[in-house]
Amino acid sequence: MADKKHKLLEVKGLTMDFGGLRAVDSVSLEVHEGEIAALIGPNGAGKTTFFNCVTGIYNPTKGDILLHPKGLETRRLNGLKPNKVTEMGLARTFQNIRLFPDMTVLENVMIGRHCRTKAGIFRAILRDKGVREEEQLIVESSYQLLEKVGLEDFANEFSKNLPYGAQRRLEIARAMATDPFLLLLDEPAAGMNPQETADLDQLIRKISEEEKIAILLIEHDMKLVMHISNPIYVMEYGKKIAEGSPQEIKDNPKVVEAYLGEETDA
Amino acid sequence: MLQNLKQSLIVSLWFVFLTFPLMVIRVNTMDQVVVWRWMNMLWVALASFILSYLWRYMLTRQQMRKAVAEEGGETRSKLQLLLEDMSFRYKAMGVLLLAALIFPQVFDTYQSTIMISALIYVVLGLGLNISVGLAGLLDLGYVAFFGVGAYSYALLNHHFDLGFWITLPIGGIIGCLFGVVLGFPILRLRGDYLAIVTLGFGMIFKVVMENWSSLSFGPSGIANIDKPSFFGMDLSLADSTIYIYYIMIALVIFTILVTNRLKNSRIGRAWIAMREDEIACVAMGIDMARTKLSAYALGAFWAGMVGVLFASKTTFINPASFTFMESAIILSIVVLGGMGSILGVILGAFILILLPEYMRAFSEYRMLAFGAAMVIMMIFRPQGIISNLRQTYQYKGLKGKTNNG
Structure with missing residues (x-):
């Protein structure tokens, strides 16, 4: 594996409880330099909650969120205010546009x-x-x-x-x-037409290649995800169920089950 | 058009029917006769018809505007376009300044006094505009800061014989401090809760000032406050009014200058962003606590400063000058004039303070007209008399480079 790349974001066993509801259940995830990573999963899987924990909007119940800026010491993001997280070089967009x-x-x-x-x-x-x-x-x-x-x-x-x-x-x-050196995009293609999605595809690649900004995105548009991102992380019911390259994800029976439902004998 | 006329006619008939027993029939119990006042019926019919038609006409016009806006057409009024023309703005400013400077020479002391109180409200409106108009933090107890300034001068003058000019900045700074004091508990509040707490703050100030007699001399207030000194000279009443008028003009110009600079600065943009969307704002790296506190503190600064001037102008203050009614009027100035718009707030202050002053004959209907004006404004021009002008920026030397990307 080409694991020589610098690790930028490291999330270890992140758990977020809302009262009795466990929205995110010990999810671990890494984003390396130059990567376009994707976080996918059915609606309500806890992807946005995961983002909100990482960016400081929620304070996670358990787990570590570590940021390793290049040439600077590692910072733990747990419990930091969103503006501090942004100051450290981690920016985000929102699922429902917040301009x-x-x-x-x-x-x-x-x-x-x-x-x-x-x-x-x-x-x-x-x-x-x-x-x-x-x-x-x-x-x-x-x-x-x-x-x-x-x-x-x-x-x-x-x-x-x-x-x-x-x-x-x-x-x-x-x-x-x-x-930022890491950009978190929450469903950037939601509600876009195919042309706009294609433009977005270009834009994300451009940001990654020209600006040297690593990207972690949540997305439902599978065509876009499979096209631009590697690795892909899959969440369901708050748990991470798979991770790997687009091909590995496509072939993973658990992922297929999560999206299409269990296979039954007719 | 015809539809509107028909509708208005129906409304008018309905009003005639409704008001018939009240306006037309009068039973004279002395003579046991019924007086039929048919003329009243005609007036009711006419008035309701005209008002109803006007109402409908305005509504359709507004809807047409909305349709134009949705198609991306020009929605700015002629006035708005004129205001965006820089050279016109400078000319207008020059004329206004000249008019303001010769005003006390042309008119008598009474007029100057009225104008001073209007200018006081201009500064108050501009101050409140920072927290309400720019930062979007509703403040229903703003008058408390005004009172803080007035009492600072009154007490400092009474106990330590401090003069007006030294106390002017001190009053502003004390106002500022109280702004921060109010700001801390409400950092986490928004909307209705914020309104209630600020309302409470205004009330508390008044109640404390009424009851803490050893400090504030209670409801009887503080009298014999020094007027501003003019290089140690004693001025006659007329002269000192003119003098205060000029101080007030200077203060207004100073306020406009500073608030305008703040509005178009990094801080001002952060305030506006906070008004628009707090979560997005904090996600963009803006420190919410600091931004909120600075908005309250700077808003309160002006109230504190102009409070000092108010105390020196009236030479007597008591808690009755700082009621919720005053807060409501200042807030109305900001809302009516146009939230966030400096020119709008100035206009709003003049309209709301000068009109009642010159229309004393109708003073009984003041609150009625006030309420009606507010309702009408909210329906037809919710953005205020003058909506906020959009700020445009110069990007020098960048246009040419666009082709490279």
Whole structure:
């Protein structure tokens, strides 16, 4: 195995209970540098809960979430606030789009730069040279990100007026503005038409190859998942039931059972 | 069109029927006769017909606008487009500034006094606009910060003989501190719960000030507060009013400048993002606690500062000046003017403070008109008189590079 690659995210035995309900049951998962990993599974398998635990929205009941940034010491993410997790270089998008509807497209991306810039209240009021330069830098880097996802023509539109597929891409651009080394995409292709999905396929590959950002995605579009991601992790009822390359997953009887139901003799 | 007319006619007839016993028949019990006031019936019919037709006309117009917006057409009004024109904005600002400067020379002391109170509300509105309009944190007890500022000056002046100019920033900072004090317990609250706690805060302030007599002199208040000094000179009442007017103008300009800069800064964007979606905001790496506290603290700062000026203007304060009614008026200024829009808030303040002042004849109907205006606004222009202008940015030298990707 080509396990020489640097391990970025390591989740060990992650468990999340909501009262008596165990939504995620000791799931382990690794994402290496340069990978596009996928987390799949039927609805309600606990994939989004898993994401929410990793990104700090929930505090997991048990298990370890370890982040190994390159050249920096390992950090344990358990119990950290979402903004701290983002600061460490792990960005995410949401299953049901969560843009800032009454802000322009560019401003949405500019928000992503927030944690990488530092002008405080007093300097914002004084607006000295450093602040002006920083502002200009935010604008330009945000605009470049919009170009990367192909939304530069909409820069000054309100984000609520964007078509659905464009909103999804804007969410990706916004997440990338936080300078992550690992990007978590929660169903990026949900609700997209085949053309938009194909564009997304391209975009995800581009992010992975050109920006050197590792990606972990939740997705139901099997064509997309099988096409771009390796390895694939499969969850069902909160448990991880399989992991491996697309081919291994396709041939795994447990996965087939999870998706299509048990085979019965007629 | 015809449909609307028909509907309005029906409404009008229905109103005539409903109001018939009240407006038309009057039984004169003395003379035991019934007076038929047919003219009243005509008035009711006419008024209800016109109002109903106007109502329907506005509604259809609004729906048409919505349809245009859905097709991606131009929805900005002419006023909005005019405001986005920079050169017009500068010219308008110049004219307004000039008008503001010569105002006290042209009009008498009474007019200046009214204008000062309107300007006080402008600053209050702009301050509240930070927490409500930008950060989306409803605050129903905002007047407490105003009171904190006023009492800081009154007490510091009474006990330590501190002057107006030293206390002006101190009042702002004390307001700020109280903003943080209020901010901490409500970090986790939102929506209705937030509204209730802030409402409580406003009430608590007033009750404490009424009952803690050893500190605040209770309901009888504090009198003989010094007016602002002008290089140690004693001014006559008229002169000092003009002087306070100019201080107020300067304060308003200062507030506009600072809030405008804040709004278009990294902090301001974080506030707006927090208003739009808290979860997405925190996932983008924005520290929620710090952002919320800064919004409350900076909102309260202005109230504290203008509170100092209020105390020095009236030279007497007591808790009765800081009732929930005041909070409601300041909030209405922000909502009516347009949440997040600086120009809107200024207009809102002038409308809500000056109109009742100049229409004293109808003062009995003040609250009625107030309520009606609010309802009508919420239906036809929920975004306020002037909705927030969209900020556009310059990306220099980037357009040419687009072809490479």
